[in-house]
Amino acid sequence: MVSNTQIIFAQIPTTYPEEGKHMLVKKSEIDLDAEIPQGSVLLKTLCLSVDPYMRGRMRDASIKSYSPAFALNQPMNGHVMALVLKSNNDKFKVGDYVYGMSSFGEYVVVPEAYTAGLEVRNEAKDSGLPLTNYIGVLGMPGMTAYVGLIKFGKPKKGESLYVSAASGAVGQLVGQIGKMLGLYVVGSAGSDEKVEHLKQIGFDGAFNYKTKDTKEALAELFPKGIDIYFENVGGKMLEDVIANANRYARIVCCGMISQYNTTEPYGVRNLIQVVGKSLEIRGFIVSDSPEMREPFRKDMTKWLLEDGFKYRECIAEGIEKTPQALIDVLRGENFGKQVVKVADL
Amino acid sequence: MVSNTQIIFAQIPTTYPEEGKHMLVKKSEIDLDAEIPQGSVLLKTLCLSVDPYMRGRMRDASIKSYSPAFALNQPMNGHVMALVLKSNNDKFKVGDYVYGMSSFGEYVVVPEAYTAGLEVRNEAKDSGLPLTNYIGVLGMPGMTAYVGLIKFGKPKKGESLYVSAASGAVGQLVGQIGKMLGLYVVGSAGSDEKVEHLKQIGFDGAFNYKTKDTKEALAELFPKGIDIYFENVGGKMLEDVIANANRYARIVCCGMISQYNTTEPYGVRNLIQVVGKSLEIRGFIVSDSPEMREPFRKDMTKWLLEDGFKYRECIAEGIEKTPQALIDVLRGENFGKQVVKVADL
Incomplete structure (x- = not known):
């Protein structure tokens, strides 16, 4: 025994x-x-x-x-x-x-x-x-980043991408894949150390959501607006992104961690902009995209071994x-x- | 002169x-x-x-x-x-x-x-x-119903469809197109007379949102949940639909009239279900779908002249x-x- x-x-x-x-x-x-x-x-x-x-x-x-x-x-x-x-x-x-x-x-x-x-x-x-x-990077979280950004974010070179919880299991990869695809990428995280790390792994911009007003930070870091939002946080963060979203923006909902542990969920007040801006808000579960498993493993392994992807x-x-x-x-x-x-x- | x-x-x-x-x-x-x-x-x-x-x-x-x-x-x-x-x-x-x-x-x-x-x-x-x-039926509102339901609602025979503002310019057509496509269709409107009318033009169910609690009505009229919501109202109506939505439901946002004339927009608190249910919330503008103009006119003219479509x-x-x-x-x-x-x- x-x-x-x-x-x-x-x-x-x-x-x-x-x-x-x-x-x-x-x-x-x-x-x-x-x-x-x-x-x-x-x-x-x-x-x-x-x-x-x-x-x-x-x-x-x-x-x-x-x-x-x-x-x-x-x-x-x-x-x-x-x-x-x-x-x-x-x-x-x-x-x-x-x-x-x-x-x-x-x-x-x-x-x-x-x-x-x-x-x-x-x-x-x-x-x-x-x-x-x-x-992690080669498992469910990595594939979540890959499927969410590529299949549901529908990125086009030159577009802008915002990632919340950007130093996390999924977010750090979303940002690096975004750069690989020619996007302008900004992330947010909850400490200055994490923010510094995001810049080191190639994010074009990053901010600490605990010390900076999100709405202001987004307006400043996205002078041309947000085309794709990789949503990990929910609540007020989502509201602030909608306010800064461009027409036809895609909001890919991977998680909403700010709402998981509360009995008083935040009410998002500007959904009317979904109509005015033709926004797409899409939740997804990685296991619904098995057709992407092989391309994901092939691409991610290459990115790690040959293209300098970092995974903390x-x-x-x-x-x-x-x-x-x-x-x-x-x-x-x-x-x-x-x-x-x-x-x- | x-x-x-x-x-x-x-x-x-x-x-x-x-x-x-x-x-x-x-x-x-x-x-x-x-x-x-x-x-x-x-x-x-x-x-x-x-x-x-x-x-x-x-x-x-x-x-x-x-x-x-x-x-x-x-x-x-x-x-x-x-x-x-x-x-x-x-x-x-x-x-x-x-x-x-x-x-x-x-x-x-x-x-x-x-x-x-x-x-x-x-x-x-x-x-x-x-x-x-x-x-109306052959102009912008008619095409809005057609494009919204067919292109963005992605209906499959046997699915369920909920339409708010269902006796309006767009809603009454969404419901009738839904029936033509083999959907189970429920609508809501703001008077008993309108509700009666919806039943007469073929809706499977209808309720007066002014006299009946929406969340209860939806639970009762959609025992198997909602697959497609044609959104004309917004606010609490949207929240109640999300609560009753099925996995992979499509919420097609045509308008949110409850939010147009208020300085205190309603905060939708259950967007976390977008993740849990893989929901798709999509705003659209009919003028972005010019490729559907000819099919729309052909179908709608036929439906009016041959298939008994009513347009009040x-x-x-x-x-x-x-x-x-x-x-x-x-x-x-x-x-x-x-x-x-x-x-x-």
């Missing part, structure tokens, strides 16, 4: 989730020598991804949404990179690296029904890229840091893509 | 416009025998269209929007059907019926530069359809009724497409 720490969803939060109340660190044991069921695999989790959308899963299971609610008193789950320790499934071999949805535990037996959400990614063994990249990560060490890592993401207290390193090989 | 009454834009309103203050009826004279400039035409206005979008033109000319501001102390203008009395332009002959943008006066000399906005529509002489139809009009008699007719439209006190009959042939 070995120790097996898991992260349990224990209670539905009304505002920000808390460790010890809504999320628990639970220690148990697992027998790694035990037989596993037909079709299942036994994984050793190497690293896991905490992302803003998980807040939406901390809800009453009776409320429908695009991703399922977390089950109460069960382990949370999300994207991981893991090593196959045992396989009773032809798709996976012992020693394979797999990427996909798995429970947040050090060791996980994935039943056959859930193995469809796993994929072998043995290229991670010798790509020269950090393993954590596979749950914020690495928490140890699975027991998972609750705090997620809270940091929701409060904007991380810097870069937040991941949790669970184990070495 | 003959009498020539014009409608003058006299002052920018902050809420609802008023006759005698923001819009004036001005009597003057015109010499119909006078020479007209090279390239111009002299028109006798037969009927004119008042439409909600005109409220947006009653603004400070320094504010940009898709349609130009009305010039202060000049005649208002809009869509008309008119008879050519004199022509100094090869494109128009005496006796032609023309459709297009013209000043609101009984007689108008249209300078060459503005004749591009006019089009000969002599088929109106013998189509058997009322002349007023050419500024509200006809004010005499050009001096124009200010009140527009005010009625903005207050929802008309019933059907509001037109002003200016002259007989």
Whole structure:
């Protein structure tokens, strides 16, 4: 028997989730020598991804949404990179690296029904890229940036792009892809250090939304208006962007983190401009665009290895840091893509 | 010399416009025998269209929007059907019926530069359809319904459609086109008489938004949720629709009349559902879709003549009724497409 720490969803939060109340660190044991069921695999989790959308899963299971609610008193789950320790499934071999949805535990037996959400990614063994990249820039967050900007932003060379939460898991890539496509790119973030970083990775402009009025900053940094907004924040930020948007602007809604942890959502008052400016506001979920997976992986790998793309990560060490890592993401207290390193090989 | 009454834009309103203050009826004279400039035409206005979008033109000319501001102390203008009395332009002959943008006066000399906005529509002489139809169901409002629902609503047979301001110039057609395309259609309007009318012209359901709570009515009339919303109202109506929208719903924003005459716009608080449900909110202007003009005219003429489409009009008699007719439209006190009959042939 070995120790097996898991992260349990224990209670539905009304505002920000808390460790010890809504999320628990639970220690148990697992027998790694035990037989596993037909079709299942036994994984050793190497690293896991905490992302803003998980807040939406901390809800009453009776409320429908695009991703399922977390089950109460069960382990949370999300994207991981893991090593196959045992396989009773032809798709996976012992020693394979797999990427996909798995429970947040050090060791996980994935039943056959859930193995469809796993994929072998043995290229991670010798790509020269950090393993954590596979749950970030080369995983769901990276593909979210790619699909959102290219498919829904419909960028044309010379247009202007604004990215909020721009130093985050998705935003930092949206800005760099925007530059690659010939856009004028401005981002906002919540500290001067983050703002400085955005300029260093190629953003044409950046501002700290905590110390500068957004509406003024946008007017100043977008003298010709905003053509594409990659929306991660919502609320007043969205209202200020609409006020500065050009005719036919596309507002691609990836997330609205300012509205996740509040019981008093902000009322956006200038939607009448949607008519006057023929705006398009479009929410999307990356998993609805599987046709873009291969082009994304090909392009992003090239951009990382050959074109100098930077991907900043914020690495928490140890699975027991998972609750705090997620809270940091929701409060904007991380810097870069937040991941949790669970184990070495 | 003959009498020539014009409608003058006299002052920018902050809420609802008023006759005698923001819009004036001005009597003057015109010499119909006078020479007209090279390239111009002299028109006798037969009927004119008042439409909600005109409220947006009653603004400070320094504010940009898709349609130009009305010039202060000049005649208002809009869509008309008119008879050519004199022509100094090869494109128009005496006796032609023309459709297009013209000043609101009984007689108008249209300078060459503005004749591009006019089009000969002599088929109106013998189509058997009322002349007023050419500024309504067969004019800009009709094409707005057609383009909005078909191009931006992207309807699929069996989906559900909700139309607000459903007995208006555009809404009544959106509903009937929706039925023609195999949709389940519900509309709302501001009186029981209008609601009854909607049911008579084929809507599957209808409710009076003044006497019934919108959110409840939508939940009741859309047990399977809303797939397409044809938005004419905005504000709380939009919020209630978002709450009842299905995943991938399209919200086609044609207008937001509830927000045109207020200094305290409503704040929509549930835009976070744009992300959760992958909603698409899209404003549009009919003039951006010229490729749909011919299909629209062909289809709509057939629907009127062969398929029993109904088009209810509200006809004010005499050009001096124009200010009140527009005010009625903005207050929802008309019933059907509001037109002003200016002259007989």
